[in-house]
Amino acid sequence: MPSLENIANNIHQWLNNNFGAPWPMLIEFAIVGLCIIGLFAMLGLVLIMMERKVSAWMQLRLGPNRVGPVGMFQTAADTLKLIVKEGMTPAGADKFLFNLAPFIVMIIAMVIMAPLMFAKGLQMWDVNIGVLFFTAISSVSVIGILMAGWASNNKYSLLGAMRSGAQIVSYELSAGFAILAIVILTGDLKISTIVNSQADGWWIFKGHLPIWIAFVIFMIAVTAETNRAPFDLAEAESELTAGFHTEYSGMKFALFFLAEYVNIFVVCALGATLFLGGWQPLHFGTDTQFNQWMDYIPSSLWFMGKTFFLIFVIMWFRWTFPRLRIDQLLNLEWKYLLPISMINLLLVTLMAIMGWHF
Amino acid sequence: MTASQVIFYILSAFILGTAVLSVTTAKIFRSAIWLLFSLIGVAGLYFWLEVEFIAAVQIVVYVGGIVVLIIFSIFLTQQSGKEMLKASMLRNIASILSVLFGFALTYNLIYNNNFQAKDKPFDWTVNKIGTQMLETGENGYALPFEVVSILLLAAMVGCIVIAIKSKPEEKNG
Amino acid sequence: MFLVNYIKDVLSGIKSLATGMKVTGWYALHHRKEKITQQYPDNKDTLVLPERFRGEVVMPHDEHNEHACTGCTACELACPNATIKIVTKFDIQPDGKKKKAIDKFVYHLELCTFCNLCIEACPTDAIKMAQTFEHSVFDRTNLTKILNKPGSKIREGIE
Numbered sequence: 001m002p003s004l005e006n007i008a009n010n011i012h013q014w015l016n017n018n019f020g021a022p023w024p025m026l027i028e029f030a031i032v033g034l035c036i037i038g039l040f041a042m043l044g045l046v047l048i049m050m051e052r053k054v055s056a057w058m059q060l061r062l063g064p065n066r067v068g069p070v071g072m073f074q075t076a077a078d079t080l081k082l083i084v085k086e087g088m089t090p091a092g093a094d095k096f097l098f099n100l101a102p103f104i105v106m107i108i109a110m111v112i113m114a115p116l117m118f119a120k121g122l123q124m125w126d127v128n129i130g131v132l133f134f135t136a137i138s139s140v141s142v143i144g145i146l147m148a149g150w151a152s153n154n155k156y157s158l159l160g161a162m163r164s165g166a167q168i169v170s171y172e173l174s175a176g177f178a179i180l181a182i183v184i185l186t187g188d189l190k191i192s193t194i195v196n197s198q199a200d201g202w203w204i205f206k207g208h209l210p211i212w213i214a215f216v217i218f219m220i221a222v223t224a225e226t227n228r229a230p231f232d233l234a235e236a237e238s239e240l241t242a243g244f245h246t247e248y249s250g251m252k253f254a255l256f257f258l259a260e261y262v263n264i265f266v267v268c269a270l271g272a273t274l275f276l277g278g279w280q281p282l283h284f285g286t287d288t289q290f291n292q293w294m295d296y297i298p299s300s301l302w303f304m305g306k307t308f309f310l311i312f313v314i315m316w317f318r319w320t321f322p323r324l325r326i327d328q329l330l331n332l333e334w335k336y337l338l339p340i341s342m343i344n345l346l347l348v349t350l351m352a353i354m355g356w357h358f
Numbered sequence: 359m360t361a362s363q364v365i366f367y368i369l370s371a372f373i374l375g376t377a378v379l380s381v382t383t384a385k386i387f388r389s390a391i392w393l394l395f396s397l398i399g400v401a402g403l404y405f406w407l408e409v410e411f412i413a414a415v416q417i418v419v420y421v422g423g424i425v426v427l428i429i430f431s432i433f434l435t436q437q438s439g440k441e442m443l444k445a446s447m448l449r450n451i452a453s454i455l456s457v458l459f460g461f462a463l464t465y466n467l468i469y470n471n472n473f474q475a476k477d478k479p480f481d482w483t484v485n486k487i488g489t490q491m492l493e494t495g496e497n498g499y500a501l502p503f504e505v506v507s508i509l510l511l512a513a514m515v516g517c518i519v520i521a522i523k524s525k526p527e528e529k530n531g
Numbered sequence: 532m533f534l535v536n537y538i539k540d541v542l543s544g545i546k547s548l549a550t551g552m553k554v555t556g557w558y559a560l561h562h563r564k565e566k567i568t569q570q571y572p573d574n575k576d577t578l579v580l581p582e583r584f585r586g587e588v589v590m591p592h593d594e595h596n597e598h599a600c601t602g603c604t605a606c607e608l609a610c611p612n613a614t615i616k617i618v619t620k621f622d623i624q625p626d627g628k629k630k631k632a633i634d635k636f637v638y639h640l641e642l643c644t645f646c647n648l649c650i651e652a653c654p655t656d657a658i659k660m661a662q663t664f665e666h667s668v669f670d671r672t673n674l675t676k677i678l679n680k681p682g683s684k685i686r687e688g689i690e
Contacts, residue, residue, distance in 0.1 A: 022361060056562070057558065057559040057562040058555040058556075058558050058562075059558070060558055060562055060565050060566050060567045060568070061562075061566065061567075061568045062568055094385070094388070096388075097388065097391060128410050128411070128483065128484070129410045129411050129414050132411070132414045132418075132484075133410070133414055136414040136415075136417040136418045136422065137417065139418055139421065139422025139426075140398075142422070142426060143391075143394060143421070143425065143426065143429070146426070146429050146433075147391060150429075158433065161433075162430070162433055165429075165430060169422075169426060187485075188484075188485075189484055316552060316555065316556065316559075317552075320551045320552050320554075320555040321551060336541060
């Protein structure tokens with residue numbers, strides 16, 4: 001059966017046989033770059049469509065249904081509109097930083113994808129520090145938002161940027177603790193090791209209650225980190241018009257919008273990798289008929305299925321809960337999530353030392 | 359010149375260029391952003407050296423922590439969008455001189471001590487760093503680690519004491 | 532005691548969030564049956580609009596190109612936002628008397644709120660609400676309509 005791993009290996013072999021020393025690497029860079037840009041475009045189209053459909057269904061509406069079959073080409077039409085729109089730069093803005101900010105946000109969303117394992121053996125960069133790379137790079141994305149907010153020369157943008165900064169800096173802590181719970185059980189930061197450690201069962205099944213708590217905390221924290229409702233104070237449209245991207249239009253706005261959805265994809269992919277076993281199929285027991293059926297489903301489908309399930313959950317949050325106030329937001333983090341995740345981390349450590357997990 | 363050297367020179371030029379821009383620009387926020395790029399360049403240098411852990415820590419601590427704090431304090435000051443005053447001639451000369459002296463000192467140290475490049479690959483893993491950090495035996499860092507933790511704990515307690523609201527007496531009971 | 536309250540707090544919070552998610556989740560699964568929005572009426576041939584649907588003000592003319600408007604301006608006075616403007620003229624009747632009649636019944640569709648007050652006010656039932664609903668045009672001036680057809684006159688016997 002042709003798998004993505006074989007395809008990637010064959011391309012690698014073929015390039016190495018046909019070209020001299022630096023060329024295979026450079027050509028692979030180009031191929032990976034093209035794939036990532038293609039993935040970005042696809043994610044933008046699919047996720048925005050999904051968001052609009054999910055929101056419509058939860059509010060008993062129909063959602064987009066005019067452009068193409070069941071409205072499938074609506075987002076493509078919207079993208080076309082955004083491309084031909086004029087990208088305005090307001091008069092009092094710091095032009096250089098204003099135009100730089102969307103690209104920073106975008107580039108960070110791209111870089112953060114590097115260690116993700118999309119299918120069995122399909123990974124761009126199996127870096128030693130794996131999950132630490134995620135937390136490190138995602139902490140930079142706040143800079144792009146602060147830059148956009150300040151350079152717009154608009155008080156709403158600045159307020160949105162400050163809120164976003166406070167929010168991301170504080171929720172990074174509990175997200176980090178939730179990730180650490182898995183790192184303690186696996187004993188390694190590498191993504192491939194973490195995925196392989198779940199071959200006999202996903203951590204959410206093997207890890208008992210503490211991992212469940214860690215998973216819930218992780219989902220809450222990443223929802224806050226990606227500035228999604230109910231934590232969307234940074235762009236709270238009823239208070240700050242659109243927060244840090246109030247002044248952006250055309251393609252520059254589209255980059256912010258795209259980066260938001262790509263960030264959601266990345267954090268959900270990370271959640272699927274850490275807690276739901278990455279590309280590992282669902283197995284119960286050993287050597288049963290059920291396990292063999294599950295193995296027939298390709299690993300990339302498993303990964304994408306889990307990721308999109310988590311994305312659906314995050315969208316479910318957005319269309320169910322009202323927005324938090326800033327004091328409620330900080331209360332939730334510092335008085336609830338942080339102490340609970342710290343105690344939870346101790347429990348997980350105890351579990352790992354005593355070998356209570358399966 | 360090998361590809362590795364080319365990357366090194368590009369990274370160094372990036373770090374130095376953004377560092378110079380960060381001290382010469384007239385707007386304080388832009389200067390913070392140039393500092394950020396300079397620190398990211400240093401992290402890139404660590405990635406180039408294949409010490410990913412140090413690079414990630416560089417990004418977490420300096421880029422994600424310190425520069426964000428600097429930017430926050432810039433936001434909270436007044437007139438952060440205004441151009442700063444031109445520095446006086448004496449100050450410019452003094453800063454150029456101090457930079458030259460610093461460069462001379464570093465160059466002198468490197469030139470006189472004749473550091474040797476290590477042939478075998480740099481061996482590190484996160485596990486090793488962790489073990490050594492908590493080791494009590496020879497080459498262990500348990501004591502400095504604990505001392506630094508206590509220092510940080512004291513700093514945090516101090517912060518809370520400063521920030522805490524003193525409640526009126528009657529409500530305490 | 533503090534700890535018990537704290538844990539109770541967390542659990543009740545989780546429970547209330549789960550209740551909310553249950554509601555929206557149920558909606559998401561049953562959106563086909565439960566949906567409350569209407570599609571745009573594309574089925575022009577079989578479309579049945581409610582009897583009292585108010586699309587725009589029209590003035591019915593009979594086969595002799597005659598209408599029932601006397602030009603009394605009751606509708607103009609009744610209109611809350613100056614949608615109707617009646618320009619009158621004086622017809623010379625066969626017996627030499629002058630008689631007041633409408634020259635132009637100007638109707639500004641862009642100002643109309645479809646409140647039906649003009650139709651209520653009309654003593655001769657000269658105007659009524661039509662059931663059209665596709666009013667968008669490319670030029671705003673197209674929305675200013677003259678309701679009486681050219682060359683039309685008032686029907687005999689209506690005062």
